Amino acid sequence: MIGGVDRVIAGGTVITGAGPEEADVLIAGERIAAVAAPGVLELPEAVERIDARDKWVLPGMVDVHVHLREPGYVHKEDISTCTQAAAAGGVTTVFGMPNLNPVTKTRPILDELFDLYDAKSVVDWNHNPVPSELDQVAPMAEAGVAAYKIYMVVDTGRDYPHPSGTGIHDHGHLLRMFEAIGPTGRPFMVHPHDQAIMDVIEQTHWDRGDRSPAAYAQTLATHNGLIWDSAIAVLLQMAEATGTKLHIVHMQTEGSIELVRRARERGVKVSCEVNHWALFLSRWADIERLGPYALSYWVPDHHRAAVWEALNDGTINMLSSDHAPHTRAEKEIGWEDCWACHTGTPGIQEQYPLLLDCAMDGMIPLARVAEVVAEEPAREFNLPTKGFIRPGYDADLVIFDPNDQTRHSADAVLSKCGWTCYDGRVTKGRIHRTLVRGRDVYVDRTVVGEPGWGRLARPAL
Ligand code: DOR
Ligand code: ZN
Numbered sequence: 181m182i183g184g185v186d187r188v189i190a191g192g193t194v195i196t197g198a199g200p201e202e203a204d205v206l207i208a209g210e211r212i213a214a215v216a217a218p219g220v221l222e223l224p225e226a227v228e229r230i231d232a233r234d235k236w237v238l239p240g241m242v243d244v245h246v247h248l249r250e251p252g253y254v255h256k257e258d259i260s261t262c263t264q265a266a267a268a269g270g271v272t273t274v275f276g277m278p279n280l281n282p283v284t285k286t287r288p289i290l291d292e293l294f295d296l297y298d299a300k301s302v303v304d305w306n307h308n309p310v311p312s313e314l315d316q317v318a319p320m321a322e323a324g325v326a327a328y329k330i331y332m333v334v335d336t337g338r339d340y341p342h343p344s345g346t347g348i349h350d351h352g353h354l355l356r357m358f359e360a361i362g363p364t365g366r367p368f369m370v371h372p373h374d375q376a377i378m379d380v381i382e383q384t385h386w387d388r389g390d391r392s393p394a395a396y397a398q399t400l401a402t403h404n405g406l407i408w409d410s411a412i413a414v415l416l417q418m419a420e421a422t423g424t425k426l427h428i429v430h431m432q433t434e435g436s437i438e439l440v441r442r443a444r445e446r447g448v449k450v451s452c453e454v455n456h457w458a459l460f461l462s463r464w465a466d467i468e469r470l471g472p473y474a475l476s477y478w479v480p481d482h483h484r485a486a487v488w489e490a491l492n493d494g495t496i497n498m499l500s501s502d503h504a505p506h507t508r509a510e511k512e513i514g515w516e517d518c519w520a521c522h523t524g525t526p527g528i529q530e531q532y533p534l535l536l537d538c539a540m541d542g543m544i545p546l547a548r549v550a551e552v553v554a555e556e557p558a559r560e561f562n563l564p565t566k567g568f569i570r571p572g573y574d575a576d577l578v579i580f581d582p583n584d585q586t587r588h589s590a591d592a593v594l595s596k597c598g599w600t601c602y603d604g605r606v607t608k609g610r611i612h613r614t615l616v617r618g619r620d621v622y623v624d625r626t627v628v629g630e631p632g633w634g635r636l637a638r639p640a641l
Contacts, residue, residue: 472514
């Protein structure tokens with residue numbers, strides 16, 4: 181008998197990086213107590229039994245790239261609406277991004293933000309501040325941040341999503357940030373972008389008077405991904421020179437994938453993520469139909485194929501949402517002038533079901549799904565109790581019914597923005613229940629988790 185067990189998820193197929201396995205998952209308080217062959221461990225009558233027969237028991241997603249918008253942009257989203265959408269989408273840990281007002285760049289600003297998460301988050305959380313003020317880097321590590329984040333981009337003609345202080349593309353300043361972060365042991369998460377190339381290409385489209393979504397998409401995708409690949413080449417060299425761990429967001433080209441592969445062979449410490457829009461959206465037909473709603477990025481088909489391959493072969497470590505909610509009004513202006521529109525697209529609620537649908541179509545093994553949504557992000561960001569369905573780990577779990585289906589729609593969206601590019605899409609299977617540290621946060625189409633249940637997911641050093 182294992183002591184302290186109060187819940188058991190019985191008779192399901194447990195899916196981990198080791199593959200699917202029929203097992204009961206025993207929960208004692210907030211932790212997994214045991215994963216055992218069905219029915220072999222005798223349990224007292226008082227233990228609550230959750231019947232998972234014909235269902236899959238998956239790890240809760242660790243989503244390291246989420247724009248929660250609070251403080252500063254709460255007309256788009258806030259911590260409680262975003263983390264309710266997370267709970268419905270099987271996401272049990274979120275990392276927030278610093279393009280807020282105030283920009284998260286000092287310890288006092290970070291402390292206030294941690295208080296907000298503490299009061300409002302339904303799921304576990306962390307936050308990646310900007311490391312531009314070098315003397316603030318160590319104090320923010322002491323507070324418990326999992327990583328730092330910078331954007332190598334400055335917006336032209338709009339003040340969001342990259343408000344002043346979040347975008348730094350000066351290589352000297354970037355190098356100083358790599359050096360300051362190294363001793364903290366945390367990864368440096370970077371949005372790669374070559375602003376100088378972007379400026380030149382943009383000007384060509386503007387001179388033609390073309391500010392359409394199509395022009396915007398083509399500008400960013402110019403020269404087969406030069407804007408991304410050249411930035412990533414520089415970042416990898418800085419990571420190599422300083423020994424600081426680099427985490428690259430928005431993987432979307434063959435060239436970037438090849439650069440990461442080669443850097444790893446040389447021993448450079450680097451992880452990288454793909455985001456929902458690159459896998460499930462941003463085909464040319466999506467750009468034409470959804471225009472500004474689907475942008476930032478158009479991912480040409482040959483690049484999308486390379487991204488899927490790299491996600492399967494391990495070059496790309498993880499899926500993260502890059503959930504980027506904006507209001508409909510902020511998007512609508514993009515039909516006329518996409519450079520005035522706030523770019524990015526929400527997806528925290530839809531990405532995990534979409535990936536599982538692809539797994540059922542044979543595009544990625546279920547074991548790899550468990551790795552890319554949970555095991556790899558937990559490992560790469562040093563979260564010692566997250567990501568794995570193993571004794572001693574937090575009971576962050578998703579119960580998924582593969583025989584049901586999910587009809588994605590704007591009506592079902594819990595994000596404050598109230599829309600989704602996946603409106604009308606039907607995917608196989610349905611998230612039935614989500615648990616964070618042993619407690620239900622989502623059951624049968626209803627968020628039952630309380631704001632404030634979420635806790636800081638602190639990295640180990
Ligand atoms: O398009 C984007 N939107 N790119 C980013 O880097 C940020 C994001 C946002 O916050 O909306
Ligand atoms: Zn982002």
